[in-house]
């Protein structure tokens with residue numbers, strides 16, 4: 104029997120994927136409310152949600168997922184039937200430098216949400232039907248060799264970073280709450296997302312921003328590590344499908360059909376930004392240090408730096424189950440998706456410039472590999 108989500112509680116909705124999901128969901132559905140619940144850490148940004156305040160179906164509430172009592176009260180007050188859980192510490196490099204926040208938010212926080220959901224949906228039977236959807240990552244499966252088959256839902260967990268270990272722990276807790284208490288859960292394990300509102304500490308937005316600012320483009324190690332890039336719009340559609348068509352207790356892998364080495368991504372972005380700047384000479388005033396405006400090409404900024412410790416070599420996702428059961432298929436292709444992403448960063452300069460004054464600059468100087 105399919106589930107009809109009505110009132111959504113979206114944790115981490117002020118972050119990259121959560122923001123895209125909230126916009127996607129509100130535009131594709133006509134009824135029901137969406138409450139964004141977010142602690143607004145360095146990665147959460149109210150600018151991501153701007154414009155939505157005019158939508159009567161949307162509400163923002165600030166709070167920490169570890170605050171079980173608060174979450175429980177809010178779920179009850181708004182008769183929430185669907186919890187979509189994005190909130191997390193999400194950056195692998197930060198997890199290497201300081202794992203504690205990852206254990207707190209990703210493990211303890213997910214457990215606090217599960218407890219609140221169980222108390223209302225199982226113990227109190229507050230709503231006739233419910234769904235707890237957990238957004239996870241392909242990184243829980245570890246690293247593939249060049250000839251290995253892509254990860255399936257049956258691949259054994261082998262997380263290698265504190266980040267992926269904390270996500271693996273949260274996946275296991277979600278499973279346990281389904282098996283033990285009958286909580287109606289679904290999990291999606293997706294590959295690396297890219298697209299609008301991506302915080303410029305991650306490879307793709309960092310590369311675009313650094314080209315514009317004329318800063319080095321750090322490529323970890325040989326740059327031949329492979330990721331299966333997934334446009335965030337495809338990921339949001341996959342989550343929507345999992346909510347509507349997913350079966351309780353099931354896990355679905357979500358991939359983008361776009362296995363590519365990091366160095367190729369960086370080179371493609373160099374070409375794209377050079378091309379765009381050539382067509383828009385007026386941007387020289389804003390970005391005088393960008394190579395294009397100095398008779399050079401952006402690729403000259405590529406700088407190989409010390410490799411990330413425990414760096415996973417290759418991720419690849421087999422999404423046959425989602426294709427069959429959810430009718431999911433990624434619609435975006437990487438080439439046009441990257442071009443659209445470059446355009447988004449060029450059309451939303453104030454959005455990312457506002458972030459540079461924050462923790463970002465600090466982070467760049469502290470990063471272990473620079």
Ligand code: NAD
Pocket residue numbers: 114115116117118119120121140141142143144145146147148166167168169188189190191192193194208212238239240241270293294295296297302
């Ligand atoms: P993000 O870092 O951009 O956003 C995380 C959001 O969670 C922020 O708005 C932050 O303020 C909020 N948050 C953090 N701690 C919180 C807490 N204790 N209480 C409430 N809110 C808190 O992350 P993202 O890239 O949007 O990722 C979203 C989810 O998708 C994460 O669970 C991540 O593990 C998963 N995921 C991401 C990717 C990717 O490529 N970005 C890939 C696979 C899975």
Ligand code: TYD
Pocket residue numbers: 194195196295304305306307309321322323326328329330365411
């Ligand atoms: P990232 O965007 O941090 O995502 P994840 O670690 O979750 O895959 O990194 C994507 C890939 O790019 C990963 O192999 C690490 C690499 N990388 C660099 O080479 N340089 C960088 O500055 C960053 C941030 C990442």
